Amino acid sequence: MNKPLISVIVAIYNSGENLKYLIDSILVQYFRDYELLLVDDGSTDGVTPKMCDELAEMDNRIKVFHKPNGGVSDTRNYGLDHANGTFVAFADHDDYMFPDNLQTMVEEIGDLDLLICDYTYGPRKNIHSCNRRSKKTWEVVAASSKEMTAAIPKIGYKHTNVWNQLFRRSIIEQNHLRFQNIQGEDELFSFMYLSCVMTLKRIDYVGYYWVDTPNSQGSSHKYIVEMNWISQMESIYEKIEKKYPPGDFQYILNMRIAHRLAVLCFKGYHIDSHMPFCKRIKVWNSVRQDRWLQKRIVLSKLGRNDALVLWIARLRLQFVLDPLFLLFICIRDRKLI
Secondary structure, eight states: OOSOSEEEEEEESSOTTHHHHHHHHHHTOSOOOEEEEEEEEOOOSSSHHHHHHHHHHHOTTEEEEEEOOOOHHHHHHHHHHTOOOSEEEEEETTOEEOTTHHHHHHHHHTTOSEEEEEEEEEOGGGGGGSOOOSSOOOEEEEOSHHHHHHHHHHHGGGGSOSTTEEEEHHHHHHTTOOOOSSTTHHHHHHHHHHTTOSOEEEEEEEEEEEEOOTTOGGGSGGGSOOHHHHHHHHHHHHHHHHHSOOOTHHHHHHHHHHHHHHHHHTGGGSGGGOOOHHHHHHHHHHHHTOHHHHHTOOGGGSOHHHHHHHHHHHHTTHHHHHHHHHHHHHHHHTOOO
């Protein structure tokens, strides 16, 4: 099989038995014309590399790559470098793909550049008892610049993960798109891709189960994106705004950036991402100097909490309020730093 229709890329690191649940869910897909790229990112548990090799012996659609540890972005990029499919899909090593996922995604994407489906989440034990909608009750289709302007706000946060989307590989390669070694790499890649497309569809179909893993990186305050991510996202948003006619999506993008800035202000106060005073103040100053906050974001149009935080940054009140913030979060978390 030299040119499968879909390349499914899985970045793997010390996955253990959880990997088998995901792979089993992919191997029983109703749709069969795919290749499965398992990219082992230098696993050290003694179990994962062996399991990958054993799985490859079971099915000739599975291709295994072992590489030195470089992080999830580097691992996904390695998969992209070796992909042959017309389309590219991603899956996380400890999640689950419903058996009609690939078939539905291929049938729905047609000639469009991007397809986004819905997903559900919860503990692993609830996978087979979760409430999946059996019918597509609505969909968003954009096939022109005007329709894209209306569609972008409707795709919402369903567009910030790569594992519930189907990408066209030619667009990825023509625009030299790759994951960056930065926190929040999924959303950055998704919007870089969005800035390159002319047609998309979002469907109300649940095809993927995101396994809620306790103490995962995503549940930590360390996972809050930094200023360099926000600056890059602002540049991508500006590229999207230049490509499509003005519309409500510009307000949505402003709100996203404002919320990211507000959340970042408090990152250094939490026990799992604590920073000394000087670094906390540096973050506040970086937020205050952000070009979008200075020129684009209207605080009166934000939610109360975000507006309050950004007013504090603008007025430089963090110098006075910093001890109160630290005390408040310590008490709320019932921990002392």
